Amino acid sequence: MIIPINLGEKSYDIILERGAIKKAGEYLGISQDRRVLIVTDSGVPGEYADTVGRSFENSFVFTFPQGEASKNFDTYRQICERLMELSFTRKDAVIAVGGGVTGDMAGFAAATYMRGIDFYNIPTTLLSQVDSSIGGKTAIDLGKIKNIIGAFHQPKKVIIDPDVLSTLSERHLKNGLAEALKAGIIMDTELFEIFERGEAEKKIDEVIERSLRVKKRVVEEDEKETGLRKVLNFGHTIGHGIEASIPFGELYHGECVALGMIPMCGEEIKDRVISALVKTGLPVSYSIDRERVKEALSHDKKSDIKGVTAVFSREIGTFEFINMTTDELMKLI
Ligand SMILES: NC(=O)c1ccc[n+]([C@@H]2O[C@H](COP(=O)([O-])OP(=O)(O)OC[C@H]3O[C@@H](n4cnc5c(N)ncnc54)[C@H](O)[C@@H]3O)[C@@H](O)[C@H]2O)c1
Numbered sequence: 305m306i307i308p309i310n311l312g313e314k315s316y317d318i319i320l321e322r323g324a325i326k327k328a329g330e331y332l333g334i335s336q337d338r339r340v341l342i343v344t345d346s347g348v349p350g351e352y353a354d355t356v357g358r359s360f361e362n363s364f365v366f367t368f369p370q371g372e373a374s375k376n377f378d379t380y381r382q383i384c385e386r387l388m389e390l391s392f393t394r395k396d397a398v399i400a401v402g403g404g405v406t407g408d409m410a411g412f413a414a415a416t417y418m419r420g421i422d423f424y425n426i427p428t429t430l431l432s433q434v435d436s437s438i439g440g441k442t443a444i445d446l447g448k449i450k451n452i453i454g455a456f457h458q459p460k461k462v463i464i465d466p467d468v469l470s471t472l473s474e475r476h477l478k479n480g481l482a483e484a485l486k487a488g489i490i491m492d493t494e495l496f497e498i499f500e501r502g503e504a505e506k507k508i509d510e511v512i513e514r515s516l517r518v519k520k521r522v523v524e525e526d527e528k529e530t531g532l533r534k535v536l537n538f539g540h541t542i543g544h545g546i547e548a549s550i551p552f553g554e555l556y557h558g559e560c561v562a563l564g565m566i567p568m569c570g571e572e573i574k575d576r577v578i579s580a581l582v583k584t585g586l587p588v589s590y591s592i593d594r595e596r597v598k599e600a601l602s603h604d605k606k607s608d609i610k611g612v613t614a615v616f617s618r619e620i621g622t623f624e625f626i627n628m629t630t631d632e633l634m635k636l637i
Contacts, residue, residue, distance in 0.1 A: 464512065
């Protein structure tokens with residue numbers, strides 16, 4: 305199945321198909337006279353990068369240590385140095401084979417090396433398949449601040465192969481399901497109902513497709529997050545606050561988003577959302593240090609002098625934007 309992302313000159317296709325990674329050469333359509341650097345991390349089974357590499361006559365692989373801690377200037381510099389050593393030019397390309405960390409790293413290197421070379425993405429975690437691989441956001445972290453240095457750089461193509469999820473840990477799978485559930489709550493009632501019936505893992509192909517269609521609608525209307533795209537932050541404002549308040553890695557990003565969504569639901573739907581989270585195996589309560597969460601919320605990089613644009617849902621499949629101060633958010637938690 306091909307899902308086109310219509311962004312004028314920056315349009316691209318998402319290919320969603322089981323087994324598609326084995327046809328990467330054909331599907332990406334990169335001519336054999338171009339060189340490709342495949343960027344992956346040490347936790348992604350090596351066979352995926354090897355499979356993609358075999359599709360190209362001039363391919364090279366760069367592997368960095370897995371984990372968010374690698375999403376920094378050092379790794380970015382190493383990728384750029386590798387591109388320089390290999391004398392890559394603007395006619396060559398970078399392909400990410402990995403989760404959101406790999407996609408963000410490789411995408412940012414591609415966005416900036418020689419002022420931008422072509423970028424292709426083959427996401428291998430559920431989170432990256434339903435969310436981070438499309439929309440063109442690329443970034444690295446600086447100090448404790450996530451994604452503070454980055455660029456919008458749309459991929460030329462994205463290949464999503466649900467077969468690669470077979471090697472992913474159950475916890476990382478659920479982590480990705482949180483972002484898909486988010487998409488359902490704000491914009492797709494039928495997607496939400498799959499979660500409500502506890503069928504998300506069984507119907508994973510449909511969950512991926514529906515989540516992608518939500519993200520497609522949003523990014524096509526607002527590529528650079530000046531308006532509608534903020535809706536994708538549903539659950540993220542408080543989620544990021546929780547994430548920043550606990551020891552690094554104690555909860556995964558999606559787990560924090562799951563917790564962050566609950567206070568942003570109206571009483572009319574809160575019980576349904578909690579029940580869907582429980583059926584998905586995501587956390588619905590956590591012991592937090594309120595002072596630390598408050599401190600983190602007040603440093604939210606998306607807030608301005610008046611507070612933050614929070615996303616609220618009173619009815620499944622709908623959302624509203626509300627400007628809220630840190631104190632108002634804290635009252636909801
Ligand atoms: N650009 C965006 O729009 C956007 C959106 C959401 C999140 N993000 C970013 O995404 C990152 C999180 O992504 P993530 O959850 O994919 O984390 P991740 O990339 O760290 O992947 C999680 C773990 O799974 C391993 N892995 C990857 N694919 C695997 C597979 N098929 N089988 C077995 N193991 C596999 C990785 O090595 C890693 O250890 C964060 O840095 C976040 O900021 C970006």
